[in-house]
Amino acid sequence: MDWKIELIHVPVSDVDRAKEFYERVGFHADHDQQVNDDLRFVQMTPPGSACSIAFGTGVGGSLQPGQQDTIQVVVPDADEALAHLRSAGVEAQGVDEQPWGRFVTFADPDGNAWTLQQLPAWSAGAGG
Structure with a gap:
């Protein structure tokens, strides 16, 4: 049986600002639904990823905006990722x-x- 992580909640304070930021970084806006005055759901996917993030109003868990610090993404080239982020106006270290x-x-x-992690060459064939 396969288990696949498909959605991770990212708490934000301003949905439109977050959506614009993630689009600028290169995420695809999969879904943006204003269900009613109290509920809006936005789903976005990083390029090449099978897992998406979600944020909105009236959705999510107990984390407050700014508390999510546990997402790690594998990239093929850390230098290229850093250059991409900086060219998009993102402060990246x-x-x-x-x-x-x-x-x-x-x-x-x-x-x-x-x-963002570029895996070491010795782990590339080990399933990452």
């Missing part, structure tokens, strides 16, 4: 060289932190 990979970090306008 990196490249942090570690034995277990090369890392770039950035945050959305609310302070939700993201880590």
